[in-house]
Amino acid sequence: MPHSGEFRPPAEPTIGHVDLVALEQSVLPDGGPFPPSYRAFVRTAGWGRLFGLWLVYPPVRAGYADGWPGRTSRLTERFRAAFADGRAEGFDWMVEPDGDWPLAERLQVFAWSENGDALLWELGSRDEQGELVVWESRGLNSLHRLGVGLNTALAILRERREALAEGRPELDPLPGVRIAE
Template identity: 60%
Template sequence: MVSDTMAGLRLRGAPTTEHLDTAALDGFRFADGGGFPPSYRAFVRHAGWGRAFGRWLVYPPVLPGYADGWHGRGAELTDRLRATYRDGRREEFDWMVEPDGHWSLPDSLEVFAWSENGDALLWDSASRDAEGEFPVWESRALDSLHHLGADLHTALRSVRARSAGLLGPRPYDVEPLPATRLR
């Protein structure tokens, strides 16, 4: 079902895949010993690197020498998110974990997508289900925590609806972007 859902995403042209690290996509392991969630792997295989729903950059694992990868950009954004939430907790800014989160959650969140207006899509890497999926969360401007669903398949419905509300209907879901080499 997840693969069918991802295959239904409309692309504007051919996906950008030449710089994807498929060995990492299949072989990377989180602290719990499991790999990337099946819904994410299906998304990356279908859509490659691109802008989803007019504003979301979903970071795939990329080969060495390329930018915008999960291990590079995603890790930097995860570090920024965790530092921001540590500061917010210290300052007792409880609204930062509203409406759905709690203060222990940011320690296990991993950024896998970033919007062009500063929102993040996150996995709770401490809560893998029996199918290998992580719950998906959204942090809007790193100032809130919204639970979007049990997996990327479910979360994409919410992301698509919010993006359509902001940007209007689009003839495609994913706009492939060129692979960028690091300098």
Template identity: 60%
Template sequence: MDGGAVVGLRVRGTPALGHVDFDVLDGYRFADGGGFPPSYRAFVRRAGWGRAFGLWLVLPPVLAGYADGWQGRGAELTERFRAAYREGEREGFDWMVEPDGHWALPGSLEVFARSENGDVLLWETASRTAEGEFPVWESRRSDTLHRLGADLYEALPLVRARSEEALGVRPFDVEPLPAVRLG
């Protein structure tokens, strides 16, 4: 999947963009000084907040007062992921980094999407490409590490295929979801 394919994502109705914080989407900087990967920015602008491929919730940066954003939920999921992997390394559970990872990797992985069955998509933030992209990894229930591609453009077809295996082919790629305000 390339940039054109993100633009071609079939969104059911109108994308939910009203609570997306575009200032953060365009202005946030990671430790390396670079911003969000272009593939992620394109996905958020096209799809907004919603359920992708019937299963995945890609966390956009959201305005203050809203739930399910990259800043809050993504940070919480990242910390849980890293804690699970620190514990796994202490326990010698080497299967947790299989089939594609190694123990140094989880510390540089950051959650940007979660599935409704407990899997997460992560960026490898220590390995930005010249195009500004981060490699994309999947952790299935914090028990494995699968490298899905050099960027979200490469990863999306694999995510779609796995979702279709589980749920069947859907008439749309993204189902917009209502924004939820924090309590």
């Protein structure tokens, strides 16, 4: 029986550099706030390496790296460029069977794996609770629909955990990194 998407928080999450005001007040490009499951995750987990692999980017205070929107904006640009190239080359396999080319243009990166994979929100796909559909792009050359909300995606990623991060804790807290001035 798979675990629920409920996240088991670390004993001491790294949250001092997370911008909790931005977490509650930011507006995504589709005009809505961060999804409720993402806000709950960031408040509970802070910043760290999830399942030994994934970095879920929180909004961070000025002067800090690895956050929303700085890092996620650059990763989204990278994703969109890869898919624009794939579309131009006629590589329809990049979006099949779950997606299509217009979908790729609506996706926004919010998490990145150390393997170069991305978790993305489908902007404009909000359900009645304000959750967005979550997609995974493996190697920036595929699209896989994980489901609605971060909790659903976490449940799927958790099932893969044993193969990817044997014996590691669910979340390794990481220190906030200041930007060199």
